[in-house]
Amino acid sequence: MPISIIKAYVKKFDKITIDSNTLSKYYGKLKGWLFTLFKFAILLGLSYIILGPLINIFSNSFFSSEDVYNPAVFMIPIKPTLNNYHLALLRLDYFSTLGHTLIYIITITLIQILITSMVGYGFARFDFPLKNLLFGCVIITIVLPTHTIMLPLYQHFRNWDLLGVFRLLGMKPINLLSSETPMYLMTIFGTGLRSGLFIYIFRQFFRGLPKELEEAAFIDGAGPWYTFFRIMLVNAMPAVITVAVFSMVWQYNDTFYSQLFTMPTDHILTLRLSTIQATLEFIDEIKDPMVSQLAVYAGTILIILPILVIYLLMQKYLVEGIERSGIVG
Amino acid sequence: MNKRLxxxxxxxxxxxxxxxxxxxxxLIYYxxxxxxxxxxxLSKVIIGKTGGYTTSFIxxxxxxxxxxxxxxxxxILVNSIIDILIDIPFIIFFSLFIAILLNQKFKGRAFVRAIFFLxxxxxxxxxxxSLQLATQHIMGGASAMMKELTPSSGVNVNYFLGIFQELGLPSVLVDYVTSLVSRIFDIVRASSVQIIIFIAAxxxxxxxxxxxxxxxxxTSYEIFWKIxxxxxxPLILANVVYTVVDSFVNSNVVELAFNEAFTNYNYGLSAAMSILSTVAILLILGLITLFISRRTFYYN
Structure with a gap:
């Protein structure tokens, strides 16, 4: 074969390869586009599943009693009213209840951080007999459903007696129910709402910190408590933020303990919302459940708002915090 | 002191x-x-007027x-256990999938993440x-809409379901999928902590x-399965444990035991219910842990 023909062939092949290159480039681009579209559709759909009911609640909270029964009304009320919010604010006694609730959850969260970080540090850095067994017990407190121990807890706080001291002195045991005291006590003793999980988080985090930190502090003459509060806890900020957010959110939303200990409804916002419909029925004489539900919707929005603000303020640190707090490996 | 520590x-x-x-x-509380x-x-509990109680062994x-x-x-116990068992695999894979999507970089990621953590x-x-009611509103609206549309558009959902069944798919699978779809709202809502943990992982x-x-x-397929x-x-196990405990706390069994204790004042029965359900849940957890931990890969 003459060389010129071969050269022509090679040129042809060159062209073809270039063409297929551009083709695969377009193909890749198309695939990327389709994938993005697919992703977008899925995220949109799922976001709607989460947000849909919320949007519904939000729009319903502006409905007037006529809009409820008007079949032509969908989402956008014809006669929007703030009356529901007015009623909800009044019957929830919103600002006073919110104040009490905030004081309660912030105090609990501070105690929670202090105690669980201490315990976590103790498990992470010190050797003492039966350590592994005791840590196993922490895991048990995470896994064991709380309702297993609810009756004894109820009885315990119903007739609260400081290790039998009161009975010895001839005094009657105190009834600690109908107040937040049981929750404070349980949190102080490291067995509050999901304290086991927080102990676990702190332990994992402290294990990940370099030992040289404490050795340096020890050589400089710092005692273990000084080392813990001034050095280790400060370095554990990511874990502290994670625990703070979760503790606040869970405590705010907890209804199990607040029902069990029959906490006063004018101190716990979420508990109060569950009784608002009955209040509306008796005091405001709104007998129609469809109409009183509107005020409940308004109350729901009012209850979500404060925790949403706290969450949005701390959201940025949350994922970072979880990532660095060492739950992960 | 003579002897120093x-x-x-x-x-x-x-x-x-x-x-x-x-x-x-x-020691005190647990x-x-x-x-x-x-x-x-194990006993009959009689509650005194002042809040005390006496027990007699029965x-x-x-x-x-x-x-x-x-x-x-x-x-109720069997139903909640079945629900949990149905939900677990789906919640785990769903949250892993969403975590992978939310871990990629795209515009508005922070916003979408916030929605999924909501x-x-x-x-x-x-x-x-309230959310349950609102969900019913939406679902009710959707099904009413479907009923109205069916004659005019010719779209018949039952027909499609029929196709699924005639495809020869095992009816267990069809039931599984349809029961998942009907509870999609609950499942998506129950998987946000898992998504956070997976994103961190x-x-x-x-x-x-x-x-x-x-x-x-x-290829990216290989990268997913091999890396x-x-x-x-390791985090799948943690997520499974979290899912089981969390869905159990909100299940009807707890409510039943609670009502038995505080509306019927039958402490003995309520305690028995609590113990039975706890044993059931711990058994499930133990089996799942055994099953998963053998297949778990530890990097370090």
């Missing part, structure tokens, strides 16, 4: 003082309460009552019941692994 002994004492608060709480619950479940008749006499307990804030009982995978895999010419999935398996 060694550094090790001193450290042990300091360590014990660090965990002391928890230890006291654990160990003590567990024993009391078992005692309650053997296992409370357990018999719970299992054989009570009309609801059996059914259900964490909405777990309060009263808020939940994904971010902790060293980038060098992906880089070397790409240089070796691995991403093994690296997140």
């Amino acid at each position: 060694t550094l090790k002994q001193r450290n042990a004492i300091v360590g014990l003082t660090f965990i002391l608060p928890w230890l006291i709480g654990f 160990v003590g309460s567990l024993f009391l619950t078992i005692q309650f479940s 053997g296992i008749s409370n357990f018999k009552n719970a299992l054989l006499v009570d009309p609801n307990f059996n059914q 259900p964490i804030l909405l777990t309060a009982g009263a808020v939940q019941s 994904l971010q902790s995978i060293p980038n060098s692994l992906y880089e070397s895999a790409k240089i070796e010419g691995a 991403t999935f093994p690296m997140v398996t």
